[in-house]
Amino acid sequence: MQRYPMTPQGHAALEAELKQLKSVDRPRITASIAEAREHGDLKENAEYHAAREQQGFCEARIRDIEAKLGGAQVIDPSTLPKEGRVVFGVSVIIENMDTEEEKQYKIVGDDEADFKAGKISVNSPIARGLIGKFEGDEVRIETPKGVVEYEVMKVIYD
Incomplete structure (x- = not known):
């Protein structure tokens, strides 16, 4: 199943x-x-x-x-250990290392995803690249616009 x-x-x-x-x-x-x-x-x-x-x-x-x-x-993110790690259900603030633009996304299931509301699917390229990373980590993510480098600024367990 x-x-x-x-x-x-x-x-x-x-x-x-x-x-x-x-x-x-x-x-x-x-x-x-x-x-x-x-x-x-x-x-x-x-x-x-x-x-x-x-x-x-x-x-x-x-x-x-x-x-x-x-x-x-x-998965209820409020019950997870708050260790600053990006996991399903958390909100994460990332900074584009080239433009210094910050964005906040909540990693959710496929049916919950709403990009305009800042909710991205756990299966999206950005979420897949961020899962498992910690605050302060730098990550290179393959996006439709090419490879973008981000820094994980903050993980919010809401």
Whole structure:
């Protein structure tokens, strides 16, 4: 079984989305399909085909979330030893050694990632390069723009 690392907040968000899909979206889509069937010939019934397509997307997302929750590895960074090491779930402040620009990222699971909010996937190039490093360490990270050198300024266990 595949393991899916996630924060407690990410786990709760997936559970909430699953509940929404099962208790609200699925019944609404089923009702839309029934209503579209009443309009007659299904071959040329665009409403019916759109509702069936929507049903397919909904059911696929339900299966995806159930699989992820089944393999969830919930990691609460506040319970980890605070040794200044970059691990899953922490926030990290890094400085670009060329531009001296500082950025803060929180390393989260794939479903939680939101680059604009400063949340990066544990599988992203930056996170993979930072995992295991300590405050004060320098690291070279292969990014889409080329190799960038960063210094780990601070690790925050929030």
